[in-house]
Amino acid sequence: MPVTIRDVARASGVHISTVSRTFSAPHLVNPETRVRVLACAEDLGYRPNRAARALITGRTHNIGLIIADIANPFFPPLIKAAESQARHRDYHVFVADTNEDAAAEEELVHALAKQVDGVLLCSPRMSNSLIEQLSREVPLVVVNRQLAGLPCVLMDVGQGARTAIEHLVGLGHRQIALLGGPRGSWTSREIRRAASAAARTAGAE
Template sequence: MAVTIKDVAHASGVHVSTVSRTFSAAHLVNPETRARVVAAANALGYRPNRAARALSTRRTGNLGLIVADIANPFFPPLIKAAQAHARRSDHHVFVADTDEQVRAEEELIRSMATQVDGALLVAPRLSNRLIAELSADVPFVVVNRQPANLPAVLMDVASGARQALEHLVSLGHREIALLTGPRASWTNQRLERAATDAAEHHGLRLHRLGPNQPTEGGGAGAAPGVLASGATAVLAYNDLVALGLLQELRGRGLAVPGDLSVIGVDNTHTARHCGLTTIDMPTAAAGRAAIDLLLRRITSEDAPGTVTLDTRLVVRGSTAPPADGFQGP
């Protein structure tokens, strides 16, 4: 005979409604109770009837997750953490990639709206007005963007930028190039504002170069401007831009950090392997926090707010004191 929800309730010593909440809104159940219910369900071989649940609750158990570029190593740790965290509440995550295209982002959201209970928008490029308009069709949580009246998970890149410039100051750098990213990027706006304020505070000369594509090609293409600026150190929009610049500089016969110091943003696995000094962005923690906020928004009347996660500078081998008299080739 098939195992029923009543069997699980009896085995775990809870009411049937508690078992139901465990598999439809796990964040509303005490963690110890939830663990007991899940253990009983696993031991009995119980699997929730998703179709029946959808009919009774008008929820699919599916969530959407939209990212700007799935090939960017910033996104996979966030995606994996969000998927694993969602599964603990018996939810499944559908992932979509916009390839940095605003129109594709809007189309994906509209097509997903009828198929999911809610969606995570990670570093969206849409305007705040359009995000607000689309949120009427499907509940949103936004990561690394803060539209008005929508729950958000933010990674404090401004703090990381301040740490990066303080590190460069401590090494003796006075001329810093900032390689900016896409204009519509919230991260870029925060990074640029914080770097500008920190440069003014420390009396540095900041050369803003961009916008640049958030790719290795964008970093490589920025190399002539960096060299022409006379900067001795670079803070790049992300690790891909930093690594593209680093490769181009070395291809031109320049040493990093001997001739130029380079700092990225994200602390991706590639940055770790290449010895890049970078700002660590807590992507996995952001994925888990975003799922928690989204489930609250879907299942509860209280409106979740904003979660801000700390960042930190990770110093590796791509930064050093400036070379005496370096003026570029």
């Protein structure tokens, strides 16, 4: 027979509600009691029912990770890092690829909204206004895109572009070509802007 929450409560000498709180809201449980309950649960092989816990806490412990193109070598390390951090916090990550399609992004956010606690949008192709609208449906964190009022994770791609231009100019080059990404990409736009400004400052074309 599978081990139940009642078995853990009986073994640890606490009420069922205390066991429930130990897994759903551990900060509300006395530290010594929490340690005892977790030890008993481990000894008995108890694993909390995620679906039942979600009904009690309103949290699924799932996160949606929507990326623009899984074939792009930039994204696999990001996926691995997100999954590693989520696992340490007892979360699961659902990964979805949109193939650079803004309509697919919107559809996926709607589909995931009731199944996850939040969504990470990586290099989204949707408009700012649509992203802001969707953020009222589900908590969003945007990667590689800057939107006022929303949490964003950004790299200083402008500094990278400036460094590259300065290096080429230092080698004596004056005619420099930039091969950028999609024009709808915030990252590509920032790289073009910074590279153009650095080239003008350095007297390059």
